[in-house]
Amino acid sequence: NAGVMQNPRHLVRRRGQEARLRCSPMKGHSHVYWYRQLPEEGLKFMVYLQKENIIDESGMPKERFSAEFPKEGPSILRIQQVVRGDSAAYFCASSPYTGDGYTFGSGTRLTVV
Amino acid sequence: QKEVEQDPGPLSVPEGAIVSLNCTYSNSAFQYFMWYRQYSRKGPELLMYTYSSGNKEDGRFTAQVDKSSKYISLFIRDSQPSDSATYLCAMSAGNQFYFGTGTSLTVIP
Numbered sequence: 001n002a003g004v005m006q007n008p009r010h011l012v013r014r015r016g017q018e019a020r021l022r023c024s025p026m027k028g029h030s031h032v033y034w035y036r037q038l039p040e041e042g043l044k045f046m047v048y049l050q051k052e053n054i055i056d057e058s059g060m061p062k063e064r065f066s067a068e069f070p071k072e073g074p075s076i077l078r079i080q081q082v083v084r085g086d087s088a089a090y091f092c093a094s095s096p097y098t099g100d101g102y103t104f105g106s107g108t109r110l111t112v113v
Numbered sequence: 114q115k116e117v118e119q120d121p122g123p124l125s126v127p128e129g130a131i132v133s134l135n136c137t138y139s140n141s142a143f144q145y146f147m148w149y150r151q152y153s154r155k156g157p158e159l160l161m162y163t164y165s166s167g168n169k170e171d172g173r174f175t176a177q178v179d180k181s182s183k184y185i186s187l188f189i190r191d192s193q194p195s196d197s198a199t200y201l202c203a204m205s206a207g208n209q210f211y212f213g214t215g216t217s218l219t220v221i222p
Contacts, residue, residue, distance in 0.1 A: 004156075033209070042117070042201065043157070045209040056208040091156055098208065101147055104156035 002027075004105035005074075006092050012111045013082045021077040021108045025094030032075045033102060034067060037089040049075060082112045116140055119202055119213025128222050132189040136202035136213045139183065143204040143211075146178050148187045151199045151215065160200075161187065192220045 005024040013019050025032050030050055035043040045059040049069035060067065064082075069075040079086055089109050093102035119136045126132055134148075145164045149157035161176035163169045169176045177186040185204070189196055199215040 006156075035212075040121075040214070042119075042212040042214040043203075043210075045211070048208045059209065101159045101162040102210065103159065104149075106156045109154075 004029075004092055004094050004103050006090075006105035006108050008108060009106065010109050010111070012113060014113055015083055016081050019079040019082050019086070019110055019112075021079075021090050021092075021110070022074045023077070023092030023094075023105060024074040025092075026103055029094035029096050029103070031095045031098060032069050033093045033095075034075075034077050035091045035093065037091060037107070043091065046077070079110075082110070084112050086110060087112045116211040117202060117204060117213045120216055121214055123217040123219065125219045125221060126192055128192060128194060128220055130192050130220070132187075132192050132196070132218060132220075134187040134189075134200050134202075134216050134218070136185050136204075137183055138185075138204055138211075140204075140206065140211075141180075141183065142206040145205040145210075146176070146185050147203040147205075147210070148174075148176055149201040149203060149212075150196075151201060153198075157201055194220045194222050196220050 032049045034046040037043045047060050047067045048056040064080045066078045089107045091107045093104045095102050117138050148161040151157040166178050166180045173190045175188040197219045199217050201215045202213040203210045
């Protein structure tokens with residue numbers, strides 16, 4: 001069981017570029033969650049997806065951010081026109097059921113220069 | 114007021130000590146309570162999960178939930194240097210989890 005796989009582990013983007021973060025959930029998990037962690041802050045919820053559906057995106061910024069979880073392939077968190085304030089660790093988690101304890105991936109550390 | 118409050122520490126204890134970590138919360142709708150451990154540059158790892166008031170024990174770890182006081186605790190017995198990490202409390206009423214900011218723990222050999 002490979003666990004939750006996130007890639008890349010580190011991503012450097014210049015201001016204005018696009019960042020694409022990928023997450024493959026644990027085998028058998030159909031619920032995917034994205035969280036952002038800033039220094040000195042806790043993990044902040046961004047979005048909750050099931051296959052092909054966005055269930056709750058109340059934590060996503062209204063502009064530049066989008067997420068998907070297609071029928072085939074990993075979940076993608078996409079940040080367009082990145083700014084320095086987007087620099088953070090982005091964690092993906094998955095679970096077999098709603099409300100169950102999450103299993104987290106190792107995160108993608110995005111640095112915007 | 115934050116949904117979840119957690120003392121960031123840092124907390125430093127000698128090996129073998131009993132460690133007590135705590136969180137308070139404001140939302141009485143929270144039903145699920147979790148503790149995660151996060152090592153530096155790694156993802157959080159689920160330690161304990163409970164959905165009721167009372168105690169839950171797993172090896173050296175005991176999670177305690179007091180819904181009437183909106184207060185949860187994690188106790189670590191016989192602490193080891195390998196327990197040195199940041200401990201995050203988390204709670205949920207539905208889809209999303211609300212995390213504390215984490216308490217940094219160092220266990221000194």
